[in-house]
Amino acid sequence: MTHDEIIKTIIASSGTSPDVQRQQLLQYLCQIQHDLSHIPGHAITQLADLMQMPEAEIHGVIDFYSFLHKDARGEYDILLSDSITDHMLGSRTLLQQLCNRLGVEPGVPRSDGRVTVDTTSCTGLCDQGPAMLVNGTAVSRLSDSRIEQICALIEAGTGVSQWPAEFFEIEDNILRRDLLLSDETTAASPDGSALRALIASSSDALLDVIEQSGLRGRGGAGFRTGMKWRFCKQAESDSHYVVCNADEGEPGTFKDRVLLNSYADSVFEGMTLCAGIIGAQRGYLYLRGEYRYLLEPLQAVLQQRRDSGLLGQGILGKNGFDFDIEIHLGAGAYICGEESSLIESLEGKRGIPRKRPPFPVTLGYLNKPTVVNNVETFMAAAKIAALGADWYCAAGTPESSGTKVLSISGDCERPGIYEYPFGVTIKQVLEDCGATNTQAVQIAGAAGTTLPVADADRCIAFEDVSTAGSIMVFNNERNLLDMVQNFAHFFVHESCGFCTPCRVGGSLLKDLVEKLVNGHATQYDVAEMKQIGALMQGTSFCGLGTTAANPVLDLLNRFPQLVEEQLAHSGYEPAFDLDASLQEARDITGRDDAGAHIGSHT
Numbered sequence: 001m002t003h004d005e006i007i008k009t010i011i012a013s014s015g016t017s018p019d020v021q022r023q024q025l026l027q028y029l030c031q032i033q034h035d036l037s038h039i040p041g042h043a044i045t046q047l048a049d050l051m052q053m054p055e056a057e058i059h060g061v062i063d064f065y066s067f068l069h070k071d072a073r074g075e076y077d078i079l080l081s082d083s084i085t086d087h088m089l090g091s092r093t094l095l096q097q098l099c100n101r102l103g104v105e106p107g108v109p110r111s112d113g114r115v116t117v118d119t120t121s122c123t124g125l126c127d128q129g130p131a132m133l134v135n136g137t138a139v140s141r142l143s144d145s146r147i148e149q150i151c152a153l154i155e156a157g158t159g160v161s162q163w164p165a166e167f168f169e170i171e172d173n174i175l176r177r178d179l180l181l182s183d184e185t186t187a188a189s190p191d192g193s194a195l196r197a198l199i200a201s202s203s204d205a206l207l208d209v210i211e212q213s214g215l216r217g218r219g220g221a222g223f224r225t226g227m228k229w230r231f232c233k234q235a236e237s238d239s240h241y242v243v244c245n246a247d248e249g250e251p252g253t254f255k256d257r258v259l260l261n262s263y264a265d266s267v268f269e270g271m272t273l274c275a276g277i278i279g280a281q282r283g284y285l286y287l288r289g290e291y292r293y294l295l296e297p298l299q300a301v302l303q304q305r306r307d308s309g310l311l312g313q314g315i316l317g318k319n320g321f322d323f324d325i326e327i328h329l330g331a332g333a334y335i336c337g338e339e340s341s342l343i344e345s346l347e348g349k350r351g352i353p354r355k356r357p358p359f360p361v362t363l364g365y366l367n368k369p370t371v372v373n374n375v376e377t378f379m380a381a382a383k384i385a386a387l388g389a390d391w392y393c394a395a396g397t398p399e400s401s402g403t404k405v406l407s408i409s410g411d412c413e414r415p416g417i418y419e420y421p422f423g424v425t426i427k428q429v430l431e432d433c434g435a436t437n438t439q440a441v442q443i444a445g446a447a448g449t450t451l452p453v454a455d456a457d458r459c460i461a462f463e464d465v466s467t468a469g470s471i472m473v474f475n476n477e478r479n480l481l482d483m484v485q486n487f488a489h490f491f492v493h494e495s496c497g498f499c500t501p502c503r504v505g506g507s508l509l510k511d512l513v514e515k516l517v518n519g520h521a522t523q524y525d526v527a528e529m530k531q532i533g534a535l536m537q538g539t540s541f542c543g544l545g546t547t548a549a550n551p552v553l554d555l556l557n558r559f560p561q562l563v564e565e566q567l568a569h570s571g572y573e574p575a576f577d578l579d580a581s582l583q584e585a586r587d588i589t590g591r592d593d594a595g596a597h598i599g600s601h602t
């Protein structure tokens with residue numbers, strides 16, 4: 001097919017109204033990017049005509065998402081995961097090897113158009129890294145020899161679908177199961193138990209059950225799910241929406257990938273339950289672009305549910321219980337995990353956060369009342385509806401009922417997925433995953449908290465150490481500054497740029513962290529970092545900016561000795577190395593005497 005034909009087919013697959021199509025804009029762009037490896041200018045013109053919108057607006061959307069490109073990428077588009085756990089497993093050396101062998105610079109397509117090699121933020125495969133994406137498909141457990149094989153396949157022009165199947169084996173790695181993941185209880189939902197419970201009683205009664213269970217959101221903030229659903233149900237409107245947040249972009253978090261891979265039916269059941277309770281007819285699962293390889297299997301699960309009468313018109317024969325789910329892809333923007341950005345992105349726009357309040361429960365998708373919940377939250381809700389609030393409350397603590405699914409990676413013998421009742425100590429988790437010689441535990445990802453191992457008696461719970469799922473272990477041989485530097489870069493890359501404290505503060509912090517890493521920072525810089533961090537926490541527009549300084553502040557406050565050892569002893573050192581910058585002039589003039597060095601005069 002020609003470019004034009006591909007674009008026409010993509011556009012023809014949707015409705016006709018420009019308004020409906022505008023909401024599909026990001027989906028069209030993702031599909032064009034996927035099929036053509038970029039979004040050509042004539043595609044932008046065609047889309048602008050069709051949707052009756054300025055081309056500039058489409059350019060703005062493309063520029064926002066890191067997976068969308070206006071210039072052609074290589075026939076093989078490779079993105080190496082750049083998470084700190086990938087670094088710990090040797091990804092930087094493998095990147096160099098890949099670039100050398102293929103003769104490419106990172107981010108620049110090879111002159112023959114064959115291949116592009118670049119990095120991307122965490123791909124959600126920290127337990128089986130180093131990992132990469134090739135044309136949207138994940139390759140895990142990279143090694144020297146796997147890289148050599150990949151290079152040979154690329155040079156031979158072998159299509160990705162012909163590459164050895166073992167390259168694409170992604171394991172669930174579930175190493176501890178409890179209420180949600182135990183085989184016994186997973187059997188309860190796929191047959192529609194939660195929906196039968198709903199039909200057998202009433203939406204009010206089931207909402208009471210969710211409230212009594214004490215279920216709190218698993219996406220990070222821990223808001224009470226029953227209360228969220230009640231607010232949404234009470235909001236008057238001609239339509240309500242249910243949205244599942246499967247953006248899972250927090251470095252170190254990969255449990256939603258596993259839940260979607262092996263428990264998707266339960267997740268969709270939870271969404272349908274929510275729809276039945278709040279009165280929604282339409283739901284969306286927002287799937288991060290890095291998990292594109294899950295799209296087809298998820299669509300198959302949806303179809304199976306339609307065929308079984310668990311989705312569509314008159315669910316389980318109940319008149320008026322109509323609900324269906326559509327999957328929307330993200331395109332490489334961490335900020336789109338924030339619920340209001342996610343809604344903007346679902347509407348086909350740039351993922352800039354909205355001002356809150358109003359919250360999505362009153363003005364969400366298309367300004368209609370919308371419930372946004374994490375993948376695990378929906379799954380837990382389905383189980384609770386089927387098995388009761390008491391069953392759920394029997395596990396956990398009074399403030400944090402039930403269990404938490406953790407993604408564990410880093411320096412431990414058994415990285416993977418562990419489900420624990422809330423209240424488990426960090427010490428227990430470390431023991432179970434085979435962590436020894438531990439220096440620090442990073443909990444809840446880049447936006448979370450870093451604790452010295454001396455704090456391992458603390459508990460995973462909303463009232464103590466809360467996490468959306470990530471636990472990264474660092475042993476005594478690691479330099480924690482590498483982690484802090486990686487996260488500082490991550491936040492600069494992922495800031496949407498809308499507000500000054502995050503956009504500028506994040507960048508200043510990154511530079512100061514680099515200065516610290518390079519041994520040029522002084523006490524003055526430490527004070528500066530604390531001040532910028534506090535400013536970002538207090539004045540940023542959304543959760544990304546308010547948490548972006550956490551890794552730096554934790555380092556300064558909880559690991560002072562490490563910082564002290566790194567400090568230069570002069571009162572002040574500029575971040576810019578003036579003497580080094582004069583090297584080129586010295587080379588040109590052939591001088592290297594004391595007078596040609598700045599330091600010799602100070």
Ligand SMILES: Cc1cc2nc3c(=O)[nH]c(=O)nc-3n(C[C@H](O)[C@H](O)[C@H](O)COP(=O)(O)O)c2cc1C
Nearest residue numbers: 217218219245247248249337338339373374377543
């Ligand atoms: C920068 C940022 C990224 C986020 N990423 C995610 C995410 O990937 N998945 C998620 O469920 N929640 C994420 N959240 C939290 C959501 O905004 C929201 O609170 C959550 O989806 C609500 O669902 P829950 O109540 O089930 O936790 C993020 C928040 C911020 C500020």
Ligand code: SF4
Nearest residue numbers: 497498499502542545
């Ligand atoms: S805090 Fe950062 S991500 Fe959030 S709106 Fe401001 S610039 Fe954007």
